Amino acid sequence: MKNSRRNFIRNATLGTAALSVGGILPGLSSKSYGRIVGANNRIVVSIMGVNSRGQALARNFALQENCEVAHICDVDSRAIVNCTKAIKDRQTMVPKGFVDFRQSLESKDIDALVIAAPDHWHAPASVLAMQAGKHVYVEKPCSHNPREGEMLVEAAIRYNKIVQMGNQRRSWPNVANAIQELKNGAIGNVYFGKGWYTNNRGPIGIGKIVPVPEWLNWDLWQGPAPRKEFKDNLIHYNWHWFWHWGTGEALNNGTHMIDLLRWGMDVDFPVKVSSNGGRYRYQDDWETPDTQVINLEFDRGLAMSWEGRSCNGKYIEGSSVGVMFYGEKGSLLIPAGNSYTIFDLQNKVVKEVKDDQKIDSRNLSNPAEQLDAIHIQNMFDGIKNGSKLNSDVDSGHKSTLLVQLGNISQRVGRSLNIDPKTGHIVADQEAEKYWSRTYEKGWEIKL
Numbered sequence: 001m002k003n004s005r006r007n008f009i010r011n012a013t014l015g016t017a018a019l020s021v022g023g024i025l026p027g028l029s030s031k032s033y034g035r036i037v038g039a040n041n042r043i044v045v046s047i048m049g050v051n052s053r054g055q056a057l058a059r060n061f062a063l064q065e066n067c068e069v070a071h072i073c074d075v076d077s078r079a080i081v082n083c084t085k086a087i088k089d090r091q092t093m094v095p096k097g098f099v100d101f102r103q104s105l106e107s108k109d110i111d112a113l114v115i116a117a118p119d120h121w122h123a124p125a126s127v128l129a130m131q132a133g134k135h136v137y138v139e140k141p142c143s144h145n146p147r148e149g150e151m152l153v154e155a156a157i158r159y160n161k162i163v164q165m166g167n168q169r170r171s172w173p174n175v176a177n178a179i180q181e182l183k184n185g186a187i188g189n190v191y192f193g194k195g196w197y198t199n200n201r202g203p204i205g206i207g208k209i210v211p212v213p214e215w216l217n218w219d220l221w222q223g224p225a226p227r228k229e230f231k232d233n234l235i236h237y238n239w240h241w242f243w244h245w246g247t248g249e250a251l252n253n254g255t256h257m258i259d260l261l262r263w264g265m266d267v268d269f270p271v272k273v274s275s276n277g278g279r280y281r282y283q284d285d286w287e288t289p290d291t292q293v294i295n296l297e298f299d300r301g302l303a304m305s306w307e308g309r310s311c312n313g314k315y316i317e318g319s320s321v322g323v324m325f326y327g328e329k330g331s332l333l334i335p336a337g338n339s340y341t342i343f344d345l346q347n348k349v350v351k352e353v354k355d356d357q358k359i360d361s362r363n364l365s366n367p368a369e370q371l372d373a374i375h376i377q378n379m380f381d382g383i384k385n386g387s388k389l390n391s392d393v394d395s396g397h398k399s400t401l402l403v404q405l406g407n408i409s410q411r412v413g414r415s416l417n418i419d420p421k422t423g424h425i426v427a428d429q430e431a432e433k434y435w436s437r438t439y440e441k442g443w444e445i446k447l
């Protein structure tokens with residue numbers, strides 16, 4: 001097991017050195033990352049939320065030779081059992097299970113919390129973890145609403161902790177190379193970018209209020225979100241499509257692609273945002289759009305758009321998910337995997353870079369384990385050596401905000417003017433209501 005782990009790490013970290021993209025957290029010197037790594041130079045992690053993505057992450061963290069998964073936390077007792085079994089072949093230590101992740105945070109042995117609970121938990125759990133002295137790997141989107149993203153950025157500075165967001169493509173070598181090609185002028189000045197996600201998701205039906213199953217702590221599942229009665233079509237996964245907990249396809253999958261566009265086009269905040277779409281395909285409880293186009297304009301004379309089709313999986317540019325950059329001299333495609341293609345203005349392929357690894361972009365929990373390991377190792381390097389994070393919380397928040405603004409525009413039904421210096425909505429009181437959320441009493445985030 002050890003040897004294969006070692007080879008895996010070697011392969012997985014190849015190229016990491018060349019990947020110093022993104023930035024170190026503002027205000028933190030490399031020295032301030034000091035402390036923390038436990039005995040044997042291992043990073044000891046606790047994983048929160050292990051049904052699907054969290055289990056995949058647990059397996060990946062367990063595979064890393066310089067890491068131990070010591071705690072597994074879930075409010076679904078079955079998920080703890082399943083995840084413990086799932087990492088058995090990858091580490092000798094048997095992790096301790098916790099229903100309440102706050103108990104895990106009390107342990108001095110834990111260096112970092114890995115968060116793959118639903119979106120309404122991302123920022124509140126990240127802040128609690130930092131306050132307990134832990135670093136954080138938080139799945140995308142890093143927040144449920146813009147205010148939470150701002151608080152996360154502030155918390156990382158205040159508590160002097162690193163926070164890596166789980167938009168792992170930032171660490172995939174050929175994706176980073178593609179972005180570098182753009183910066184080197186491979187297609188000239190880039191003035192438009194398009195991202196997309198397509199799938200064939202089925203209906204979720206009309207939920208019935210039913211007794212809470214004995215395996216679930218529903219109160220702690222809800223945590224910061226104001227209380228609602230338990231329905232039989234929410235858990236697991238379908239919460240993504242309810243504004244109360246989820247953020248829709250736009251933040252579920254759009255965050256990945258908008259992040260690549262923002263990276264490649266080198267922009268922060270837009271001046272104008274609009275969105276069209278709706279829940280068109282089925283009539284059921286699903287609240288967020290299943291069909292959506294978000295448009296973002298920036299003040300340097302450039303724009304980007306994202307198209308999401310949750311219920312019609314027709315590929316765009318031969319890929320279920322991807323981004324295309326359009327420039328003065330040609331265009332550059334990054335499809336689902338760790339690859340890219342450059343075209344000239346006559347649609348001729350002028351360069352194609354491929355990766356042999358198969359990426360299954362429709363695998364909901366673990367599309368690309370080896371590549372994602374680079375992102376994990378990048379976080380460890382940040383913790384141990386103060387190396388630059390490929391997706392620090394400042395950058396993660398900016399990308400998440402772009403899609404959040406798209407959703408706010410969608411919800412108020414009109415385009416929004418944005419202050420390009422701050423990312424804030426200009427003069428639209430109704431839209432500004434969506435900047436933050438109401439919390440269940442006692443669960444407000446306090447910095």
Ligand SMILES: NC(=O)c1ccc[n+]([C@@H]2O[C@H](COP(=O)([O-])OP(=O)(O)OC[C@H]3O[C@@H](n4cnc5c(N)ncnc54)[C@H](O)[C@@H]3O)[C@@H](O)[C@H]2O)c1
Pocket residue numbers: 048049050051052053054073074075076079099100101115116117118119121139140141166167168220221222223236237238252364365366
């Ligand atoms: N980066 C990626 O490629 C990627 C891929 C898939 C999912 N994700 C993200 O991962 C997150 C989880 O997605 P999923 O598909 O696994 O969802 P899921 O609903 O299948 O699993 C969420 C798990 O969190 C648990 N949970 C809820 N509240 C909790 C709490 N207070 N403490 C501990 N556990 C709690 C649930 O019981 C469940 O087991 C989402 O935010 C999603 O956006 C990221």
